[in-house]
Amino acid sequence: MRWMALVALLAVAGCAAPEAAPPRPRFSVPTPAPIGVSDPAPIPADRENDCQSELSFRPDGPLPPPGAPPAGSTMAEIGKRDLVVGVGSNAFLLGYRDSRDGRMRGFETAIVEEVAYAIFGGDRARIADRIQYRSLNADERIPALLREENPVDIILAGMTMTCDRWEKVAFSTAYYSSRQRLLVHRGSGVQSIDDLGGKKVCASNASTNLRPIAVAKSNPVPVGAANTGDCLLLLQQGQVDAVSTGDIILAGLAAQDPSTHIVGPSLRSDPTGIAIAPNRVDLVRFVNAVLEKMMADGTWTGLQREWLAKHIGEAEPPTPRYRSE
C-alpha cells in the first residue's frame, strides 16, 4: 500500500512541475539627454568682421540729470511709459529671474537699471517697477526691436556685436569684452583646449563658439545643445568633457556647480553690446553716455566685482569706441 501511495505522490509531483519564469526581457541602460543635442554639431560659417563692429555712436555731450531726458527724444517718449527690455534665457549672474521672489537680477540687469534710472529718475530703489522684461528666443530678438507694434526698446542678452547684426540693428558701445573660455571639472586636469583632444566640448547650437572648438589643433569634438544650461547639464552628467562659451556666461554656470571651474586662455574675444533699433540713434547715444558714466565712476567695476569676479577674475571696463562722424 505504501509504495502505491509513493507512486501516486510521484505522479502528482511530476504533473505539478514548476512553471519556468519568463526570460528576462532585453533592455538598454537609459542615457537621458536634453532635446536638441547635436553630436557632432554642424559648424557655422566664420563671420566676417570687415565693418569695425565694435564702433558705436558717440554720446551727445554729458548725460542729462536723471528723469530729465531732452524733450522730443526717444528717451522722453519712453519716460511716459515703462522701459521694455528684451532678455535671453536665464543666464545666472548675468540676467536671471530669481525664483525665490520672481525678480530679475545680475550684471546685465544692473546695467538695465542704470539706463532706466537715467531715463525715469525718481526712487532709485524702486526703479525695477518701471522696467518690463520680455524673454526672447534667439531668433526673436532682432525682429522684436524692429516691429511696428509694441517693440522692445533695448536688448541685453549677451549679444555679440557682429557685422551681420549691424546691418539690421544698432549697438551701444561694448559693455563687456567677453572672452571664450572653457568650463571643466576641477579634478579633470584640463588646463586648455589642447588637453581636450578627441573629447567632447559643448556650445549652444548654431553659435559661433562652435568654430574655435572645431578648428582647435587638438581636434576636440564640438557638441551643440539648445542652450548653455543644457551644456552644463551634459557636463554634470558626464556626457561632455567641457563647455565653451563667453566667460560672462561661464561664470554663471561655474557659480551653479562648485565642482567646475573656468580654465584656458581666451579662444576668441567678443564685444558684447546693447542692441537698439537703428532708427533710434538718440537712444544709442544716450545709453552710451550711461555706460561711459558707469565705467568712469567705478559703478561698472563694482558690478563686475559683485557678480562676476569670483569666477572669472576682476576685469577692466572696455574702452568706449565710436565711429568718426
Next chain:
Amino acid sequence: MALTTRDVRSGKPPIARSRLIPLRLAFRRPPGPMTALAAVLALLCLVSGLVGALDVQHRRAALDDVLLRGGPLTGAALESYQSISDANATAAGAFLAGDVDPPQLRDRYRTNIAEASAALGTAASGAPDGESAEAITRITTHLPVYTGIIETARTLNRQGLPQGASYLREASALAHTIMLPAAEELLRQENARLAAAQDEAAAVDWVALGAGLLALAALIAAQVHLARGTRRIFNRGLLATTACVLAAVTWLAVASISAVAHSATAREGTAQVEAFANARVMALQARADESLSLVSRGSGRPYELAFADKAGKLNGDQGLFAVAENAATGDRTRPAVDQAVQAWRQWQDNHRDLRGADDSGDYNLAVRLATGADPKGTAEPSTVVDQELATAIGLATERFEAESRLARDAMANGELVVGVLMGLAALAVGFGYAPRIREFR
C-alpha cells in the same frame, strides 16, 4: 409478443420471462432499424449537448479572460500612461510655482509616480510577451531615472539656481520621447488584446446552436415518422426529449444573445474609456507644455508650439474632444465630458491671456495665471478638464466591468444546464423507443 414462449414446467409466471427475454435477445440479435434510429437520436442529443457545453465553457473562459485579465491589464496600461503624463505635468507646474513646490502638487506627483509603478507591476504580472513586454521594460527602466532627474531639478530650484530648468526639461524630454510612447504602445497592445478577447466572447457559435437545431429537427422527423408508422400521434418519451432539446437550445440561444448584447455594451464601455483617456492624456501633456514654455524662459517657444499642436489635436470636428463627446452617450458620462469641454474652452481663453502677459513682459503675472494663484488662470480649468475626464473614465470602466460580468453571468452554469438537458433528452429517447422496439419484435 410472438417470441414469448410458455414453459409449463418451470412454474414461473410467463410475465417474468417475457420481461427478461427481449432484453437478452436484443443483445443477441442484430439491432433492428428502430433501435438504430433510437441510437442515432440519442447520440445526436449527446453530441449536441457536448458541443453546446463546450461552447459555453469556451465562451465563459473568454469572458473570464476579458473580466479577470484583459480588463485589469488594459486598466494597468491606461493607468501608467495617465500617471506618467500627470506626473510630468505636475512636476513642471510645481517647478514653476516657485522655489518651494506647493505641498498639494508634491503629493499629486508622488501619487502619480506610485500609481505608475504599481500599474507597471500589474502589467508585468500579466506575463506579457513581445512588444508589451518590451514597452513595460522600457518604462520601468526609465521611471527611476526620470524621478532622479526631477529631484535634481527640484533641489536646484530650491537653491534658486536656474540650472534646474535644464534638468526639468531633460526629464520632460525623457517622458515625452521614451516613456510616454512606450506607455501608449503598451496601451495599444492591451487594448487590441482586450478587443480580441471581447470578439471571441461575443461571437455566436453557430456549430453549437446548429447541432441543437439539427437534433431538434431529427426528433420532429422521427416523431412524424413514428406517428405515421403507428397509430399513436404522440410518443411521451420523444415529447420529453423534444422538450429537453428545445429547452437546451433555447437556453443556449437566449444566453448567447444576452452575452453578446452585454459584451457589445461592454465594448462600448471600452471604447468610451479609450476616447476619454486619449483626450485626458493629451490635455495633461498640453498642461506640461504650457508650464515648460514659462519655465524655459528665452527658449520656451518650442513648448508653446507643442501646446498649440496638442490644442489642435483636441479641437476640431475630428479632434479628441469631439470623439469623446460622441462616445459619451451615458446619462452620467455626458455631463462630465461636456463640463470637461467647457473647461477646456475656458482654459484656452485663459491661456491666451497668459501668453499675452508673458509676451508683454509681465512674466510674474503669467506665472500666477499658470500656477493657480489667479482665478482667471489656467490651473483651475485644466484641473477641471482632468477631473471631469477622470470621472467619465471611471464611469465607463464601471460600465465595462458591470456588462462584462452580466455577460459572464448569462453563461453561468451553462455547461451543466445544457449537458443535463441533453443527457435527459438522450435518456428520454430510450424511454420513447423502448415500447416501440418491443412491439416490432
